[in-house]
Amino acid sequence: MLNNIALIIGVTLMYSTPLIFTALGGVVSEKSGVVNIGLEGMMVIGAFIAATVGYYSGNPWLAFLAGGLAGAFFGLLHAIASVSFSADQVVSGIAINFLGPGVALFLSRIFFNGATMTKSIDLDNKMPRLLNGIFHKDSFLYYILDNQYATTYIAFILVFVIWYILKKTVLGLRLKAVGEHPAAADTLGINVFKIRYLAVITSGFLAGLGGATLSISVVSNFRPTLVSGQGFIALAAMIFGKWKPVGAMLACLLFGLAQGLVVFLGQFQIQIPSQFLNMLPYILTLIVLVAFVGKSVAPLADGIPYEKEQKH
Amino acid sequence: MKKNKVIKFFTESNKAFTLISILLGFIIGGLILWFSGFNPFTAYAVIFKGIFSKPSYISYTIIRSTPLILTGLSVAFAFRTGLFNIGAEGQYIVGSAAAALAGYYIQLPAVLLIPLVILIAIISSGIWGAIAGLLKSKYGIHEVISTIMLNWIALYLQNYITKIKGFAKPNSEASKFIQDAANITFFDNWKHSDKGMAWLNNHHFAKEILRTPANFGIIIAILCALLVWIILNKTTLGYKLRAVGFNKEAARYAGINIEKYMIISMFISGSLAGLAGALHVMGVSHNITNLSAMEGYGFDGIAVALIGSNAAFGTIWSGFLFGALKYGGTKIQPFMGAPSEIISIMIGTIVFFISMPNIIKISLNKILLKNKKRGEDVK
Numbered sequence: 001m002l003n004n005i006a007l008i009i010g011v012t013l014m015y016s017t018p019l020i021f022t023a024l025g026g027v028v029s030e031k032s033g034v035v036n037i038g039l040e041g042m043m044v045i046g047a048f049i050a051a052t053v054g055y056y057s058g059n060p061w062l063a064f065l066a067g068g069l070a071g072a073f074f075g076l077l078h079a080i081a082s083v084s085f086s087a088d089q090v091v092s093g094i095a096i097n098f099l100g101p102g103v104a105l106f107l108s109r110i111f112f113n114g115a116t117m118t119k120s121i122d123l124d125n126k127m128p129r130l131l132n133g134i135f136h137k138d139s140f141l142y143y144i145l146d147n148q149y150a151t152t153y154i155a156f157i158l159v160f161v162i163w164y165i166l167k168k169t170v171l172g173l174r175l176k177a178v179g180e181h182p183a184a185a186d187t188l189g190i191n192v193f194k195i196r197y198l199a200v201i202t203s204g205f206l207a208g209l210g211g212a213t214l215s216i217s218v219v220s221n222f223r224p225t226l227v228s229g230q231g232f233i234a235l236a237a238m239i240f241g242k243w244k245p246v247g248a249m250l251a252c253l254l255f256g257l258a259q260g261l262v263v264f265l266g267q268f269q270i271q272i273p274s275q276f277l278n279m280l281p282y283i284l285t286l287i288v289l290v291a292f293v294g295k296s297v298a299p300l301a302d303g304i305p306y307e308k309e310q311k312h
Numbered sequence: 313m314k315k316n317k318v319i320k321f322f323t324e325s326n327k328a329f330t331l332i333s334i335l336l337g338f339i340i341g342g343l344i345l346w347f348s349g350f351n352p353f354t355a356y357a358v359i360f361k362g363i364f365s366k367p368s369y370i371s372y373t374i375i376r377s378t379p380l381i382l383t384g385l386s387v388a389f390a391f392r393t394g395l396f397n398i399g400a401e402g403q404y405i406v407g408s409a410a411a412a413l414a415g416y417y418i419q420l421p422a423v424l425l426i427p428l429v430i431l432i433a434i435i436s437s438g439i440w441g442a443i444a445g446l447l448k449s450k451y452g453i454h455e456v457i458s459t460i461m462l463n464w465i466a467l468y469l470q471n472y473i474t475k476i477k478g479f480a481k482p483n484s485e486a487s488k489f490i491q492d493a494a495n496i497t498f499f500d501n502w503k504h505s506d507k508g509m510a511w512l513n514n515h516h517f518a519k520e521i522l523r524t525p526a527n528f529g530i531i532i533a534i535l536c537a538l539l540v541w542i543i544l545n546k547t548t549l550g551y552k553l554r555a556v557g558f559n560k561e562a563a564r565y566a567g568i569n570i571e572k573y574m575i576i577s578m579f580i581s582g583s584l585a586g587l588a589g590a591l592h593v594m595g596v597s598h599n600i601t602n603l604s605a606m607e608g609y610g611f612d613g614i615a616v617a618l619i620g621s622n623a624a625f626g627t628i629w630s631g632f633l634f635g636a637l638k639y640g641g642t643k644i645q646p647f648m649g650a651p652s653e654i655i656s657i658m659i660g661t662i663v664f665f666i667s668m669p670n671i672i673k674i675s676l677n678k679i680l681l682k683n684k685k686r687g688e689d690v691k
Contacts, residue, residue, distance in 0.1 A: 037456075077664070081664060081667055081668050082667075084674070085668040085670060085671045085674050085675075086668070086670050086674065087667040087668040087671075088667050088668075088669075089667075090396065091618055091663060091666060091667035092663075092664055092667035092668070094614050094615065094618065094663055094667075095660045095661070095663035095664035095666075095667055096660070096664075097611070097660075098615060098656050098657075098659050098660030098663060099656070099657060099660035099661070099664065101653075101656060102653045102654070102655075102656030102657035102659075102660055103653075103657060105651065105653040105656070106344070106348075106651040106653040106654060106656075106657060109651035109653070110348055110651065114645075114649065114651075225604065225605045228605045228606065229460070229463075229464070229606065232398070232460045233460065235456070235457075235460075236456070236457040236460050236461070239454055239456070239457055240457065273472055273475075275468040275469070275471045275472035275475070276468070276472065278468045278471075279464070279465045279468045279469070281464075282461040282462075282464045282465050283461075283465060285457075285461050286447070286453075286458060286461050286462075289447075289451070289453045289457065289458075290447065290451050290453065
């Protein structure tokens with residue numbers, strides 16, 4: 001029994017980790033007033049670059065960082081469009097979702113001899129499992145923590161860091177001010193453009209880390225179906241978590257838990273067809289939204305381009 | 313004076329800006345090919361020939377464009393009424409599954425069966441869309457979240473349906489084929505008969521066209537565009553829907569039941585996407601298969617709608633552009649080893665520029681401002 005619970009928790013953590021990184025990215029961007037529907041595309045490019053750098057360098061940390069930077073680059077594109085040129089942010093996000101996978105597969109074919117799947121990273125060069133081998137084989141914690149890659153711990157640390165920045169620092173206060181009342185923030189001398197650039201690029205970086213987690217922790221290569229919609233799930237988790245880091249994390253955990261249940265229930269010879277089990281996370285999310293959450297309120301200026309009033 | 317007019321055309325005209333964006337997509341796509349060591353002119357020539365040089369290529373292009381026009385119309389319709397339908401993907405799946413089931417099980421002559429299958433498909437997919445509308449109007453759940461979830465539920469639902477006993481084709485990942493009476497592929501039976509094959513051997517052009525699953529779908533898609541245009545622009549329903557999209561609070565103040573119209577809008581949007589799926593099953597695939605990932609017609613529909621300025625007829629053109637690039641783009645891979653994903657990059661670039669209709673105006677202002685400053689400095 002205890003081992004079953006531990007198994008479910010272990011799977012939950014594995015599924016939630018990439019979502020947590022990406023959802024945090026969503027929080028940071030949208031708190032500053034820029035809708036980021038391009039998380040999916042940023043995740044894809046992050047996953048691809050991390051897998052490629054990991055394969056060639058053999059260094060998981062370098063790969064992880066490179067994945068983040070690749071996401072940050074697409075964040076920069078999104079920022080240029082939506083901050084400097086007052087783009088329709090949903091539309092430029094959609095563009096990122098075409099560009100991310102497009103560039104990833106294009107480069108994959110060039111680097112890996114026409115294949116859309118990168119070569120596998122050696123198991124030794126994957127993200128390390130920090131607590132591997134510390135616990136006794138039959139202990140409760142063995143199942144939960146032994147299999148977790150370093151990325152899982154980093155994700156939870158980042159939840160705290162971003163919560164802290166948003167709640168307790170001047171930078172966080174400015175970020176939120178810019179997302180709620182950009183004009184007022186501007187009169188107080190806050191550089192709206194600079195803050196939004198910073199937020200959107202950070203958002204891309206985090207989504208890139210989320211993608212990297214998929215390709216160098218969860219599995220060990222990149223393939224076209226690797227991300228398949230998890231960026232959108234993270235986006236949903238962010239809205240579900242009411243645009244807050246801890247809320248988003250809880251939403252990701254709930255989603256991961258549903259996946260954990262799917263894996264757990266899948267072991268038994270039960271009468272439910274597997275297709276219905278697979279629907280569970282999505283149905284559960286809808287039910288939770290209907291039953292408990294209801295209307296969620298975005299930052300006031302979310303999605304509205306800020307244009308400085310022209311001086312004549 | 314004349315110069316001002318030209319600037320005005322390019323900064324304020326929607327169509328001109330779309331054309332510029334498409335051009336930029338081609339230029340940037342070409343530059344990326346060039347940097348990667350491929351000749352962009354050869355690549356574009358291969359794509360162009362791959363679309364137009366044979367009747368069968370043109371036919372395939374049209375077949376590829378048909379679902380894109382319809383999912384594009386679906387997304388555009390929702391956009392015009394203030395809703396963002398990411399769920400065209402799932403509604404497409406529901407439409408195709410419903411059409412496959414109805415086309416297999418219901419026994420009727422073709423004249424009755426074809427309209428009935430279409431009707432069943434658009435009602436089921438319309439309801440699938442309306443669920444998101446209901447969740448939004450009744451519980452305030454953002455349609456982006458609910459439609460993303462509904463997409464996955466639809467995918468697994470189709471996978472379940474594909475495996476139903478009696479409907480599943482034994483030892484395969486696909487369902488059984490729909491009956492001939494529900495088939496809308498041109499002369500599908502005749503062209504495979506001895507008589508048909510003999511005739512086609514003497515008629516090269518017809519043979520080329522009928523080698524492809526050419527079907528009635530495109531006609532229905534264009535009629536739908538016309539219908540969408542009429543609904544949006546010529547009916548009270550369309551007027552109210554657009555009013556809700558334009559300004560919710562004003563619409564409510566004017567006495568429009570915005571909750572009801574959100575649901576209606578998502579129903580119509582969903583049924584358009586579902587029709588795309590139904591026509592694909594009835595005209596091209598004739599069955600459904602077990603899906604391991606989304607096929608992308610719904611997501612591509614978002615780009616189609618955006619490139620078509622969310623207008624009914626614009627969507628036809630952008631659907632053709634998208635379908636042609638997607639089909640022609642596959643040919644640069646075998647011909648010159650250039651990754652066909654360049655098409656996604658081009659589409660992404662086009663949409664990227666379309667997101668910034670003010671880019672020219674803002675850049676011009678910045679340059680003017682700089683010049684002005686420089687002028688002041690000199691003084």
